[in-house]
Amino acid sequence: MVQWLGLGAASSVISRLPAAGIPSLLMGESSHRATTAFDPDVELSLTAAPGEVAVLPGQPTRVWQFTGSVLKGPTESLRAMPGSWLGPTIRVQRGQRVRITFSNRLPEASIVHWHGLDVPFLMDGHPSLVIPSGADYVYEFEVRNRAGTYWYHPHPHMRTGHQVYHGLAGMFVVTDDEERALGLPSGEEELQLVLQDRRFDAQNQLVYLAGGMMDQMMGFLGDRLLVNGTLQPVLPVATRAYRLRVLNGSNARIYKLKWSDGTPLTVIGGDGGLLEAPATRRFLTLAPAQRADIIVDLSQHAVGTTISLDTAAYPAEEVSMTDATAPGMLQASAVPNGVARSLVALKVVRRERVPWILPSRLSTFAPEWNGVATVAARRVTIDFRRMQWFLSGRVFEMTSTAPEEQVAAGGTQVWELSNLGGMMGQPMAHPIHIHGPQFRILERRTAATGATTIKAGSIREGLFDGGWRDTILILPGETVRLQLHYTDFPGLYLYHCHILEHEDGGMMRNFKVS
Ligand code: C2O
Ligand code: CU
Ligand code: CU
Numbered sequence: 001m002v003q004w005l006g007l008g009a010a011s012s013v014i015s016r017l018p019a020a021g022i023p024s025l026l027m028g029e030s031s032h033r034a035t036t037a038f039d040p041d042v043e044l045s046l047t048a049a050p051g052e053v054a055v056l057p058g059q060p061t062r063v064w065q066f067t068g069s070v071l072k073g074p075t076e077s078l079r080a081m082p083g084s085w086l087g088p089t090i091r092v093q094r095g096q097r098v099r100i101t102f103s104n105r106l107p108e109a110s111i112v113h114w115h116g117l118d119v120p121f122l123m124d125g126h127p128s129l130v131i132p133s134g135a136d137y138v139y140e141f142e143v144r145n146r147a148g149t150y151w152y153h154p155h156p157h158m159r160t161g162h163q164v165y166h167g168l169a170g171m172f173v174v175t176d177d178e179e180r181a182l183g184l185p186s187g188e189e190e191l192q193l194v195l196q197d198r199r200f201d202a203q204n205q206l207v208y209l210a211g212g213m214m215d216q217m218m219g220f221l222g223d224r225l226l227v228n229g230t231l232q233p234v235l236p237v238a239t240r241a242y243r244l245r246v247l248n249g250s251n252a253r254i255y256k257l258k259w260s261d262g263t264p265l266t267v268i269g270g271d272g273g274l275l276e277a278p279a280t281r282r283f284l285t286l287a288p289a290q291r292a293d294i295i296v297d298l299s300q301h302a303v304g305t306t307i308s309l310d311t312a313a314y315p316a317e318e319v320s321m322t323d324a325t326a327p328g329m330l331q332a333s334a335v336p337n338g339v340a341r342s343l344v345a346l347k348v349v350r351r352e353r354v355p356w357i358l359p360s361r362l363s364t365f366a367p368e369w370n371g372v373a374t375v376a377a378r379r380v381t382i383d384f385r386r387m388q389w390f391l392s393g394r395v396f397e398m399t400s401t402a403p404e405e406q407v408a409a410g411g412t413q414v415w416e417l418s419n420l421g422g423m424m425g426q427p428m429a430h431p432i433h434i435h436g437p438q439f440r441i442l443e444r445r446t447a448a449t450g451a452t453t454i455k456a457g458s459i460r461e462g463l464f465d466g467g468w469r470d471t472i473l474i475l476p477g478e479t480v481r482l483q484l485h486y487t488d489f490p491g492l493y494l495y496h497c498h499i500l501e502h503e504d505g506g507m508m509r510n511f512k513v514s
Contacts, residue, residue, distance in 0.1 A: 040099035042073035049105035087170025116150035121491020127157035147179035148273030161500030197222030219252025269293030272438030272468025285462030287431035287473035320428035395506030427476035438468035
């Protein structure tokens, strides 16, 4: 199912992997012969290469960019993000077979991961599958996920943060019949918003990890908040309903989203597609890698007016406990988590009367996925020792797994994750992402008190745990329970913190599905 181009014999690359770690996955020729039998509905090329773009006035900024083209299938399968240097949006339908040839024209090794998609191991962008500069990797998979906003980004070990930061990220939108039947705003009325923060030097060049150790420990925060790679874009809109697909593509920043005029947010979906019914929130906490699907009705807005999507102020302590003995220690960034900013403005430029009513029912989930699992929990602890983050006391190992990290394909399990901080204290919020199918969040509690009371206006109030998720923000002192459904595909899958500096620093583990 996988082809390696520009590298000579496919088997020579694959054989670099310790076979013991991933038995039966790389069974010689069988995985290659499947390629000729794979008849794609959609075929794309996707290249990662250095480029130059105008981000700020003055000198162009050197970035790394995904570009692509459609080789087979509908032309809308790939669309450049308007006015952006981020990767083109891939748009496919559930059930389509997709072939994507990734060409690595970066000066270093890379591999692409389709975040949120349930795909075979060889298609998942595991860091053991990196290809060198100049090589290609052919992905072939069937889109099994329900309609939703997924995304793609590189996943090489210890370089994910660097590569994403320099521009390598794009949206991966899946549509399906269930969603189409709802008649949600689409086309011009669907806006894709990628939230990222960046730091630039006096020559307009990207600055990464300038704070050294502190940035790696706390996660790197930029001082400019960009949307689709642009500073405070203004998008022209009409007096009608819009659908916003929002992705937090930042390395470490946590947003507290709200509308500038105080209108509550109407949430229709999250990481793994539509909710069962729309939900309303005063504000919405969005952690790195998470997505929010939001409806906004502008029919009552006057032409000439503007409404903006903002990130509201919150105390940084809510996501990273400050240490009284070392005040200021956690202020590595000039623009810390919790800073208030306007992100993107919607400017009403046209009057259009298109009556539309948001359906009150969006989807129906199978009852066994509505939080009734009783299977034994697997416990995962988050700790910090010797300037490093650990998952259950371990750091990343490329191909090995602990006994409790070996699971049955297609099985269901409950994970209980605790973020209590170790002896060294310093708990902070971690967005934990699990590869494979989407999961459900069963419970979230503050471990010390068992309390479930939520402080009004807090980051905790803005967390939305409904629907299908692939990334969960676990606040300091919290314990959460997730119901997971493992993929049917055997192989090594990852779970890790999506603060990319934590991931690169080893806050990542494999679980082996067999
Ligand atoms: Cu978005 Cu393992 O990554
Ligand atoms: Cu992922
Ligand atoms: Cu983390």
